[in-house]
Amino acid sequence: MIGARETTEGGFFSPLQNIISRATAQRLSCLVVPGPELALASGLDLPAAGLALAAGPRQANVLLLVLPLSEKLLTAASIAYAQMPRPRMVLALGEGTFSPLPEADATGPLTSEGLMEATKKLRQIMAEGIFATKIDDYDAPALQTRIEYTCPMHPEVVSDEPGSCPKCGMFLVPKETSTTSDTPSPHDHATMAASRPAASVSSAEFAHTADDNVAKYVCPMHPEVTSDAPGNCPKCGMNLVKPDESEGHGHHTHSHSAHADSEKTAKYVCPMHPEVTSNEPGSCPKCGMFLEEVTKAGGEEQHDHSSHASGKEAAKYTCPMHPEVISDSPGQCPKCGMNLEQQTTDDEHDGHQSSGHDHGGNALLDGLIGLEPGFMSMIEMTDGTPRSSNGLQMEWITAPFGPFFPGLPGGLTLELELDGDTVVEAKTGSLTGLQDPLKNGPLAAADYVAALGVQMPLATIAYRLLACRAIEVAGNTFATPEIKAIRMATLARERIASHLSWLSQLGRQLGLKAVEREAATLHLLVHAADPATIQALEPRVKKLLSKLRRTWFLSRRLATVGALPASAAWDGPTSHDNTAAGRFTARLDEIATSLNEIKGASSLSAPTLADIGTATGEGHAEVQTPRGLASLHIKLESGKVVSATLKTPSMRHIKLVNPLIEQRELADALVAVASLDLSPWELNT
Amino acid sequence: MSAVLLILALTVGVYAVAVLEDWASHNRLRLLGPVISTLALLGQESVLHRKNDRLFFETAPILLLVGALLSLAIIPLAPGLIVTDLATGALFFNAALAYVLVALIMAGWGPDGAYGMIGGWRFLGQLIAYAMLVVMPITTVAMRAESLSTITIVESQAQLWNIVYQPLGFVLFAIAGMAMAFVPPFDLPNAEGELAGGVEAEYTGVRRMVFRLGRMVLILSVASATTVFYLGGWLGPWLPDWAWSAIKILAVTALMLAGGRMLPRVREGTLLAWAWKLGIPLALVNIFLVGVLVLVVPL
Numbered sequence: 001m002i003g004a005r006e007t008t009e010g011g012f013f014s015p016l017q018n019i020i021s022r023a024t025a026q027r028l029s030c031l032v033v034p035g036p037e038l039a040l041a042s043g044l045d046l047p048a049a050g051l052a053l054a055a056g057p058r059q060a061n062v063l064l065l066v067l068p069l070s071e072k073l074l075t076a077a078s079i080a081y082a083q084m085p086r087p088r089m090v091l092a093l094g095e096g097t098f099s100p101l102p103e104a105d106a107t108g109p110l111t112s113e114g115l116m117e118a119t120k121k122l123r124q125i126m127a128e129g130i131f132a133t134k135i136d137d138y139d140a141p142a143l144q145t146r147i148e149y150t151c152p153m154h155p156e157v158v159s160d161e162p163g164s165c166p167k168c169g170m171f172l173v174p175k176e177t178s179t180t181s182d183t184p185s186p187h188d189h190a191t192m193a194a195s196r197p198a199a200s201v202s203s204a205e206f207a208h209t210a211d212d213n214v215a216k217y218v219c220p221m222h223p224e225v226t227s228d229a230p231g232n233c234p235k236c237g238m239n240l241v242k243p244d245e246s247e248g249h250g251h252h253t254h255s256h257s258a259h260a261d262s263e264k265t266a267k268y269v270c271p272m273h274p275e276v277t278s279n280e281p282g283s284c285p286k287c288g289m290f291l292e293e294v295t296k297a298g299g300e301e302q303h304d305h306s307s308h309a310s311g312k313e314a315a316k317y318t319c320p321m322h323p324e325v326i327s328d329s330p331g332q333c334p335k336c337g338m339n340l341e342q343q344t345t346d347d348e349h350d351g352h353q354s355s356g357h358d359h360g361g362n363a364l365l366d367g368l369i370g371l372e373p374g375f376m377s378m379i380e381m382t383d384g385t386p387r388s389s390n391g392l393q394m395e396w397i398t399a400p401f402g403p404f405f406p407g408l409p410g411g412l413t414l415e416l417e418l419d420g421d422t423v424v425e426a427k428t429g430s431l432t433g434l435q436d437p438l439k440n441g442p443l444a445a446a447d448y449v450a451a452l453g454v455q456m457p458l459a460t461i462a463y464r465l466l467a468c469r470a471i472e473v474a475g476n477t478f479a480t481p482e483i484k485a486i487r488m489a490t491l492a493r494e495r496i497a498s499h500l501s502w503l504s505q506l507g508r509q510l511g512l513k514a515v516e517r518e519a520a521t522l523h524l525l526v527h528a529a530d531p532a533t534i535q536a537l538e539p540r541v542k543k544l545l546s547k548l549r550r551t552w553f554l555s556r557r558l559a560t561v562g563a564l565p566a567s568a569a570w571d572g573p574t575s576h577d578n579t580a581a582g583r584f585t586a587r588l589d590e591i592a593t594s595l596n597e598i599k600g601a602s603s604l605s606a607p608t609l610a611d612i613g614t615a616t617g618e619g620h621a622e623v624q625t626p627r628g629l630a631s632l633h634i635k636l637e638s639g640k641v642v643s644a645t646l647k648t649p650s651m652r653h654i655k656l657v658n659p660l661i662e663q664r665e666l667a668d669a670l671v672a673v674a675s676l677d678l679s680p681w682e683l684n685t
Numbered sequence: 686m687s688a689v690l691l692i693l694a695l696t697v698g699v700y701a702v703a704v705l706e707d708w709a710s711h712n713r714l715r716l717l718g719p720v721i722s723t724l725a726l727l728g729q730e731s732v733l734h735r736k737n738d739r740l741f742f743e744t745a746p747i748l749l750l751v752g753a754l755l756s757l758a759i760i761p762l763a764p765g766l767i768v769t770d771l772a773t774g775a776l777f778f779n780a781a782l783a784y785v786l787v788a789l790i791m792a793g794w795g796p797d798g799a800y801g802m803i804g805g806w807r808f809l810g811q812l813i814a815y816a817m818l819v820v821m822p823i824t825t826v827a828m829r830a831e832s833l834s835t836i837t838i839v840e841s842q843a844q845l846w847n848i849v850y851q852p853l854g855f856v857l858f859a860i861a862g863m864a865m866a867f868v869p870p871f872d873l874p875n876a877e878g879e880l881a882g883g884v885e886a887e888y889t890g891v892r893r894m895v896f897r898l899g900r901m902v903l904i905l906s907v908a909s910a911t912t913v914f915y916l917g918g919w920l921g922p923w924l925p926d927w928a929w930s931a932i933k934i935l936a937v938t939a940l941m942l943a944g945g946r947m948l949p950r951v952r953e954g955t956l957l958a959w960a961w962k963l964g965i966p967l968a969l970v971n972i973f974l975v976g977v978l979v980l981v982v983p984l
Contacts, residue, residue, distance in 0.1 A: 023720075023725045024724070024725045026725070056881040058882070059886075085890060130728055397799050398799075510950050511872060511878060511946075511949065511950040512946070517712070551947070552948055557952065665954060670879055
């Protein structure tokens with residue numbers, strides 16, 4: 001067993017370990033990649049196989065791969081696997097490769113029987129022993145890091161070994177970086193953080209490298225905010241200033257001499273602009289901040305200066321970072337290793353230009369009343385952090401909700417910037433997604449229909465039908481009314497199945513276990529059934545629908561969430577009010593009407609293309625998929641598809657995510673996203 | 686002797702709660718379920734998160750267990766079968782449960798994960814609001830018994846159980862108790878669909894086992910308190926005292942766990958609005974009504 005736990009040979013506990021192994025084999029909890037809805041669409045009955053759904057990788061001991069999977073999904077899956085506690089196993093169903101994951105403990109075809117067989121094998125392996133004397137380490141390539149050394153003052157100085165900075169002589173500090181991507185793009189970050197619940201605290205980065213000075217106006221608090229015209233900072237509302245006005249703004253440096261001068265006379269000073277001084281309280285004319293009172297402590301500071309000055313005959317060299325380090329001869333600071341700099345006679349601390357924002361923060365505090373050394377100031381701590389709409393300044397956290405998040409479609413990434421538990425901003429994406437079936441050249445029409453169906457595992461029928469219709473229009477062939485009727489009835493069956501899958505996901509999201517179970521079971525029974533079977537299942541489906549309509553608080557819970565304006569580009573299921581509750585009832589209604597549509601049908605089958613021969617032409621078709629209107633424009637040349645333009649509902653609907661969830665509470669935001677029923681397979685990666 | 690009996694009762698009680706919890710979420714009654722789950726968790730690696738706060742991470746599950754156990758100390762199963770009959774027993778119940786809050790915040794903070802942290806802070810708001818709704822109905826129970834001792838409270842219900850004498854208080858206490866034990870639909874701190882497990886998300890292996898054990902004891906404790914304060918504790922005909930206690934406690938547990946599964950998880954905002962805007966005024970009305978009743982119909 002590859003993911004076994006380590007143990008010693010013939011230990012005292014080995015009889016107990018045997019019992020534990022057999023118990024573990026009874027408690028299989030799986031993380032489905034990409035998600036449970038794809039397992040459902042493939043007809044996998046997880047509860048029947050005794051597999052529970054894990055809330056996250058930490059609670060799983062089986063990684064169930066529904067192949068084939070995109071490279072990005074496999075990368076995310078490898079991270080999830082690395083997070084799973086031992087003993088852990090990989091179960092791969094279907095055809096396809098899955099590196100960088102380790103070899104699968106069990107494989108099988110992508111059918112319910114295949115799942116049963118493979119799970120049985122997993123249980124056997126586990127029961128034989130989840131402990132091994134020798135285990136293999138697994139490192140997800142995406143998580144591999146290496147230590148590099150960088151100068152705290154000059155981030156552009158990077159070295160593989162510890163040493164000193166060639167520019168300033170400071171000791172280089174170790175820093176962890178990813179080995180896989182040299183240029184970290186936001187997307188890689190999303191993948192890296194996928195399913196890893198580590199809070200990455202976002203603090204505004206100080207723009208050390210923004211030396212190119214193209215911007216004319218800049219925010220004194222947020223150096224990354226730059227503008228060509230004067231105005232206010234969008235983050236904190238301060239007046240933007242010209243960089244040359246605030247001397248050395250990029251480093252928040254404050255010349256000590258200016259500080260000292262102001263302390264002699266002025267009682268109030270701007271925390272950002274020490275040259276702005278006043279005898280009365282008020283606001284800074286440059287940035288609008290309140291002036292702060294200057295203290296006697298400042299006098300002591302000044303006293304220090306004079307002592308510096310008086311000792312300057314003896315002390316000629318000092319550290320730019322640690323003014324208390326004074327030496328007679330040039331050399332290096334014993335504290336930080338920087339080269340000592342010669343003190344000029346007029347006591348100008350030239351070194352401060354390179355002293356960076358850290359020191360700027362301290363200088364800012366040097367003059368405040370009653371501050372003890374080492375006092376942590378709120379001003380300093382929240383310096384540069386963004387401000388919430390309610391005016392509170394907090395640390396925002398960025399957390400990934402996907403690609404394997406319970407209650408959201410698997411493969412969809414949703415990275416939320418959270419202020420407390422309020423969503424500030426969302427970044428959405430898909431780790432799987434549209435691949436042009438024509439990327440290897442023109443395809444025969446029938447092959448194109450099949451390829452498009454495989455591309456869309458969550459709505460195969462609808463997209464096959466779309467391709468068929470578009471090609472038939474292009475080939476000027478038309479299906480007979482009987483075939484049309486069968487197609488519509490099959491589409492209705494897929495709509496029922498799709499909505500049932502969505503209901504199961506909603507049940508999981510809201511903690512309605514019974515709904516989650518029953519909707520999933522019904523999906524498995526309906527999704528490939530013939531009309532007679534569906535007829536027989538109708539009472540059971542109707543019972544679920546009426547139970548959902550009667551569930552206390554459910555409609556009310558959904559009604560306050562996800563309201564779309566009438567102008568929104570929404571063409572999915574909707575009723576008179578386009579809230580999450582409206583879409584929920586609309587889906588329930590669609591299930592009921594689709595059941596009626598199937599009633600008259602003689603048989604149901606996936607749409608196949610009528611014979612178009614070697615036709616040439618162009619065709620356009622639209623199909624109301626379970627998620628909304630999809631359209632396809634196709635160009636046919638002698639029976640082969642040469643170009644195709646596909647527009648899917650999820651492409652339009654994903655743009656609605658941000659306006660729907662901004663400034664909403666986290667739980668509401670997740671319900672709102674789920675109510676859109678996005679399919680990551682319909683999105684561009 | 687009574688110490689042995691109490692430990693036995695606790696073990697059986699926690700096991701029964703675990704079976705009921707499994708039944709409520711999987712719809713199957715598996716009598717050996719908790720044993721197998723415990724063994725499986727023992728076999729699982731107990732992962733220590735990379736950027737953890739070790740002290741908080743390790744302490745939280747134990748503190749949850751200890752807090753819940755402490756709150757059980759004032760529950761009488763029969764006359765004389767009680768850990769300690771404190772003169773302030775009814776208030777001690779609420780005081781002990783305050784540690785649950787601390788434990789959950791520590792569990793959320795410890796592993797340095799967003800899900801856990803949000804879960805912990807969510808519970809802060811939840812517990813502060815509902816701790817009020819636990820204390821205020823307890824006040825009326827004590828008003829009738831004219832004592833805070835839990836034994837006296839049970840004896841005061843000899844003629845009429847409090848569920849009949851003060852039904853409003855019962856409803857408030859039951860809901861608040863469920864919120865304190867964060868059972869569905871109040872499982873905001875460890876919601877699966879919203880926080881992928883929240884405060885529990887990063888716990889695996891033995892630590893997770895302790896955490897879940899603490900949770901079971903907490904549920905048992907809330908159910909026992911409901912029984913003692915409102916359902917007449919051990920009082921009942923024919924059967925021995927301890928049997929009545931056991932039956933009532935397990936029935937309350939089953940109702941609590943199964944009933945919650947029928948409702949969608951409550952929104953954080955709604956949950957707090959219910960407590961502060963609706964629950965507390967009602968609890969004040971309850972205090973007034975019971976005050977009048979105690980004066981007019983002293984039963």
